[in-house]
Amino acid sequence: MNISYCLKPRSKRRLEPFKPDQPLPFGQLRTDHMFMMDFDGHEWYNVKIVPYCDINVAPGAIALHYGQAYFEGAKAFMHPDGEIYTFRLDKNAERANFSGEILCMPQVPIDVQIKAIHALIDVDRNWFPIQDGASLYIRPFMFGTSDSLGVHPSECYRYMCILSPSGPYYATGFTKPIRLLITQKFHRAVSGGTGAAKAAGNYAASLRAGQFAKKFGASQVLYLDAENRYIEEAGAMNHFHITKDGTVYIPEFTDTILKSITSISMIELLPKIGFKVIQKRIELNEFIEGIKKGEIVEAGGFGTAAVVSPVGEYVFEDGTILKVGNGDIGEMTKKIYKTYTNIQYGRAEAPEGWLKKVERIFQG
Numbered sequence: 001m002n003i004s005y006c007l008k009p010r011s012k013r014r015l016e017p018f019k020p021d022q023p024l025p026f027g028q029l030r031t032d033h034m035f036m037m038d039f040d041g042h043e044w045y046n047v048k049i050v051p052y053c054d055i056n057v058a059p060g061a062i063a064l065h066y067g068q069a070y071f072e073g074a075k076a077f078m079h080p081d082g083e084i085y086t087f088r089l090d091k092n093a094e095r096a097n098f099s100g101e102i103l104c105m106p107q108v109p110i111d112v113q114i115k116a117i118h119a120l121i122d123v124d125r126n127w128f129p130i131q132d133g134a135s136l137y138i139r140p141f142m143f144g145t146s147d148s149l150g151v152h153p154s155e156c157y158r159y160m161c162i163l164s165p166s167g168p169y170y171a172t173g174f175t176k177p178i179r180l181l182i183t184q185k186f187h188r189a190v191s192g193g194t195g196a197a198k199a200a201g202n203y204a205a206s207l208r209a210g211q212f213a214k215k216f217g218a219s220q221v222l223y224l225d226a227e228n229r230y231i232e233e234a235g236a237m238n239h240f241h242i243t244k245d246g247t248v249y250i251p252e253f254t255d256t257i258l259k260s261i262t263s264i265s266m267i268e269l270l271p272k273i274g275f276k277v278i279q280k281r282i283e284l285n286e287f288i289e290g291i292k293k294g295e296i297v298e299a300g301g302f303g304t305a306a307v308v309s310p311v312g313e314y315v316f317e318d319g320t321i322l323k324v325g326n327g328d329i330g331e332m333t334k335k336i337y338k339t340y341t342n343i344q345y346g347r348a349e350a351p352e353g354w355l356k357k358v359e360r361i362f363q364g
């Protein structure tokens with residue numbers, strides 16, 4: 001598939017490397033361009049990179065009414081050689097298609113997704129933020145565009161990708177453990193639903209729970225399964241905990257849990273640095289007992305945006321606090337974070353296929 005380029009004039013493009021003098025926020029900035037293509041019910045067409053701008057969507061577009069939309073979140077990193085590398089983008093592309101399948105949306109071949117995103121990064125490479133801990137956040141997404149008010153899958157779609165030069169997800173960086181609210185009030189997903197997809201609607205449905213969590217000084221809800229028996233996710237992250245013998249537990253990927261690319265990477269990586277990894281359904285009661293008995297000494301969340309978010313404590317709706325260890329960031333979590341980010345930033349060797357260089361193809 002050929003991409004056509006309709007770019008901003010050079011005088012309006014960033015031509016010098018981006019060296020921000022203030023700490024960058026997460027997800028606020030945009031680069032000069034975006035990628036887009038349309039699906040007419042049979043094939044993709046209008047494949048192009050254009051200046052970042054507002055888009056026209058029919059007021060009756062299916063995505064606006066029935067939420068037929070998904071998104072992805074990936075990152076690119078600059079390595080000491082000055083080149084930009086995307087991290088496991090093939091896995092995001094596979095998951096995009098998985099979401100598409102769940103939401104009755106068309107597939108986009110993996111190589112097309114990767115080619116499109118690499119081409120966009122290549123065009124906007126001067127936007128890569130040169131700052132400690134910064135990265136280029138990649139946001140591909142697709143939505144149903146058919147102007148039709150019946151509840152059925154859209155016939156036409158748009159697939160797009162935008163980029164955001166970003167600092168760390170938490171302004172405090174990897175310095176302050178978060179608090180999670182344990183509640184039975186809200187659930188993120190039920191079996192047979194869309195929990196395993198990165199469906200836009202899942203996030204709309206999580207906003208109320210997120211706001212509720214804030215009332216308890218928590219940054220997010222620890223989601224349980226619909227019967228309040230098992231731990232599922234930590235807000236928009238997979239949950240993990242570590243026992244004192246160095247075993248990392250991650251909830252089994254059921255159809256109510258997003259298969260985190262950070263988690264699958266940890267499952268591959270951690271045994272190489274001395275951890276045992278077990279994936280199984282985690283009973284909330286056993287988890288709480290484990291913390292109280294001092295068997296579980298560290299916990300946190302895995303996700304592309306925050307990478308590793310240590311959890312210092314859990315709070316219940318009656319205000320009771322359950323501290324994990326002494327509430328600080330544990331040494332094992334630190335080691336995991338350091339090992340992972342060293343790989344992402346090219347300071348340590350990556351497992352085969354994890355990083356893909358953005359080739360310098362565009363010359364304009």
Ligand SMILES: Cc1ncc(COP(=O)(O)O)c(C=O)c1O
Pocket residue numbers: 073233235236237238258259260261262263302303304305
């Ligand atoms: C619900 C949910 N779980 C887990 C994750 C972590 O997934 P990943 O590591 O692929 O970013 C995310 C973020 O994408 C998420 O939104």
